[in-house]
Amino acid sequence: MAARVPEGSLGVGEAAPPPWKAQLMPPPLLCVVLLVVAWCAARVLEWAWLSPRRLGRALRSQGLRGTVYRPLAGDAPLADRLAREARSRAPLPPGCHAVVPRAMPLFHHAMEEHGKTSITWSGPVPRVTIADPELVRQVLSNKFGHFEKLGLGQLQRLLHNGVSAHKGDKWARHRRIINPAFHLDKLKRMLPAFASCCADLVNRWEGLVAGGAGDGEPCEVDVWPEMQRLTGDVISRAAFGSSYLEGRRIFQLQEEQVKLAMLIANKIHIPGYIMLPTRINRRMKRIAAEIEGILGGMIAKREDALRSGEATGDDLLGLLLDSNMEQSRGDGGEGRETSSGGGMSADDVIGECKLFYFAGMETTSVLLTWTMLVLCMHPEWQDRAREEVLRVFGGAGTTPDYDGLSRLKIVTMVLYEVLRLYTPLPAVHRRTYKPMELGGVRYPAGVTLVLPLLCIHHDKGVWGADADEFRPERFAEGVARASGDHQPAAFFPFGGGPRTCVGQSFALLEAKMGIAMILRSFALELSPSYSHAPFPAPLLRPEHGAQIKLTTVP
Template identity: 65%
Template sequence: MLLLAVTAVLACWCAARALEWAWWRPRRLGAALRSQGLRGRAYRPLAGDEPLNARLNREARSRALPLRCHDIAPRAMPLLHQLIRDNGEMFISWFGPVPRVTITKPDLVHKVLSNKFGHFEKFMFSHVLKMLHNGVSSQEGEKWAKHRRIINPAFHLEKLKRMLPAFAACCTELVDGWESMATRDDETIEVDVWSEMQRLAGDVISRAAFGSSYLEGRKIFELQGEQAKLTVLVLNKIYFPGYLSLPTRTNRRRKQIAAEVERILKGLIAKREEDLRSGQGTSDDLLGLLLESNMAHRRGGGGGLMTDEVIGECKLFYFAGTETTSSLLTWTMVLLCMHPEWQHRAREEVLQVLGSSSSSTPDYDCLNRLRTVSMVLYEVLRLYPPITAIHRRTYKPMEVDGIRYPAGVMLTIPVLCIHHDKDVWGADVHEFRPERFADGISKATASGSGNTPAPFFPFGGGPRVCIGQNFALLEAKMGLAMILRRFSLELSPAYKHAPLPIGMLQPQHGAQIKLRRLH
């Protein structure tokens, strides 16, 4: 009888917790938001708007866009695009039982990203993020500040300049490999630049992060790539507490990968720390710079990162250094094929600044003088941002612009939709016009006053802006310059214009491009 009583009490407690999570709390939060004038979707128990989102995604992704069509939001994020059209600048939708307030007003977006009120934290599906890394982007509060202080020196511009030879070596291997595929000088070859740019970015970050331990770095990033694919499978399911502990095939494999990556990294870190203590180590790569800064913080009494935290930052290198750059370079090459006049202008600048000799390696000063190339990259980042949305969460009640948000509300910033807002960028918002960035980012919008920050968020914004953005832009400039100097680009008839956000914005069916060697 006692056992039955305990079982009954436990069952009632579990049922109450489930009802609180799936019904009472969502209804309470939704009512608090609606009472302040916010409108939007009504809550549907447990699944929220995910069934509608899945249906709209299937419909949108069943067909490609016309070539040179850059109005990609209806295909890439159809639910948010539809809700913005129906509800305006702010509205409520539901990510499962979590209320999601989408905001598109630039001034409010800047306030949220600046974390001015100290009540926002990143909402990155924390139940899944731990499968990938526990690096600085997943930390909050003082722990985030500590990680950021220790990592910052590795990404100072002067340190990044030391890595340019590694960038150049990887780019040279890429274009040399393409040239070797042609049996005649005038032969055109066809490659899927999406997979090629992923390989290039993986090679660059492997060399830049691990230096002489390049092969171990390649193995780590191959495993992290597989882990990312498994994460996408989890994100496509409705999450419920305890799901990640179930012995499914996906969960077993992700745990195997995590254990293998940690084993390799612990060995690398131990060896590099010993070399640094004995004065034999080098700090010209990201791992060396990170360990050097970490040891300096320990000696200074500020405390350093534990080995597991260093491992988390190394895992983050893959996503910070691979996915963003491969997406940017792929879409840049695709758009230069669609707009050959800009391909010609960018190539003329590259040849003028760098010369036509393939043996000369661009240095930082040369890359810094590529103004047209910079304009092209910024316009690609506007039209095809790698991250299509940024998420934050209120961890305690807060008020901003007259709206009081309870704790536990998800705030979504649809970067892609803001970058395609006619009220911000003008009537030509869906056109590829790199000249809009001729006077810099602050004057690129329709108003172009430069007095307020432009709503341009390809790398996030505020204090949590991506720490690797300079790394990504330098790598993209290097790669694009060396490709344009040796090849002309043309879209293959096999190419289908189908942008798809799976993690980063990527081409759903690849990016097939025909390359012709320049004489």
């Protein structure tokens, strides 16, 4: 006999639903989950497909050409392939400075195939190369804040979190606090530290030459790690008042951090990738914590000394803490941060110290290394530079001073030409945060502008048919006229505009001091074991070392 249905519970002729169907009816929680999944899927679709397609169409409709967008990966596979092919080719012959195809293979390929203003893809983000010097100046000047500094998010913070990574009010506040530490009168006080570090290097090299083959035979040295050691010593003494040995652990950790960052550089466009508990990510976070611990201890000791009324000294850290304390007092409270002013927090100071180590050591060591290699390739300029140094400073018994360094015209020309041919940072990036017109093209928000500085410095349309040749005389009348009257100021080794590298004068003084003291003591010659293979990692460095033969100058 059939079960009786209560009256009023079903309509006329309506049967009760079977038990299995009742059990499959979605509860409210399942509906919420499905809505969240649908929302996430829509966001991913927008990020990975719809937005790139929309931005790509907007750029191509204005005549720009470039590589085809590949979902998620973008041009990462192409970049990897071109980089492997570039590195697998035979090294460049010594004296050949046409380094762009080897150092920037993706951008070189894109500009050759699609024009100087061409599109490439960093994951789902379109990148447009801007290789016209006038347009580069407009982007770098950033008068109205239309082009944002492009950071690397969490990866950037693991490497350093200094003023170069900040934007807006925070950047302005940090720059205002840091600037006094790099005033010329402050840098002059650091020259004895520069000279002392260079003298230690020269004395050690003299010992190597004396202990070598003897009978005037040259001694082979790989100057790349030697220059890293020298600039590490300088930044330790000049910035922190400590010896190289005390800071060596930081240098070792920073070098490992950079190598690990290069391994994951093509994956950072994946949201949240740096947060995944991979072996490399875990190691990078441990390195960052150790560096911050060492620097935090140094800063705490110095702040305790400040509070007890002790002098901070003339090193960069002391000057930075003095300026920070002044700014804090002037704004009414120590460490206060507001949109109009305020000091830096302890974490901010640690971030600036990490940047001192990262930029202060790597950039100048790269410049010094390439300068020595190029002088080996062009011995006539090595002789001219040495003659100038000996004329200005005499023999090894005198210590170079600021006035003498300022009179080294040939050495300065050589350094500028090396910076042009072997620009330490091959490219810088900016991003549009709202629609912006530049050079007749209207860029939508969310487009990355790549300024390929190394390509611009080798552009024959800017520098002439000899753009790939080493000709320091092009800087005889200064930087502004180096590229000719028709292309003024097409030289950007330290960036440009308000974000020009704050340590530019520091780096050039250090480089002049190092080259002057090395040239008056040693003659330099390329070793047969040297392989000319410039490689961005991320600064442009010699991939296989920089082997040079040293001979003592009589």
